[in-house]
Amino acid sequence: MSVKFTLDAKDIELLEPKLQRISDQSEKVLNEILHEFGLETVMSRITDLIPVSNIDKKHAKSSNPLRNITFNLGFEVLPKKPYAYLVFPDKALGTSQGNAAKEFMVQGLESSTNLIMDKINEEIDKLIKEEF
Template sequence: MKITPLIERSILGLMSITNRKKKHAKMFKSLSTNNKINLTIILKPKPKFQYLVFPDLGVGTSIKNAPQRFMERGVERETNQSIEECNKALLEEIN
């Protein structure tokens, strides 16, 4: 589906990079995708990058910080484009 890479790039673009000298999720394909359910996209961090839930939700050691919500904001940012792509694909299928 054309929408998945669009949303994935949007989410990765909102991730902040830490000062630590480790590989960062923003620079790698850190999200796993699942399109097996009809009209559904499931994006979640790959096992190696599970730590992303902590800054995203503001839990664990990130509890003193405000939640970044980059997953939610990334999806919201591309909602209109996703709907347009779905409509386009639907019209192509009908015609």
């Protein structure tokens, strides 16, 4: 169970006029925004959506349960090994069968996408203004 954020061809096409103006910095800038702001935003949103059971124990929600893998123009967020059980409430499997799937991984990613794209546009606009 994981979610991936990547800039696809459509995203790049929409950003292309701006990226051309900072061409020598564009890939570096995009990766910095994605690997810092993007990851932080997505991981925070996913964690906020993780359900807490009634069982008296240390819960994933308050335990920094996620890890990430970064790659060029994207990243992947997945649970750390001790929290692999999060797949059950996320997908309504195993002991969560019969319950509605929580889908907190996908919802966390989807609720972050516009924020990430806004941040990319904002940071690129700043760089363009600095050049002129």
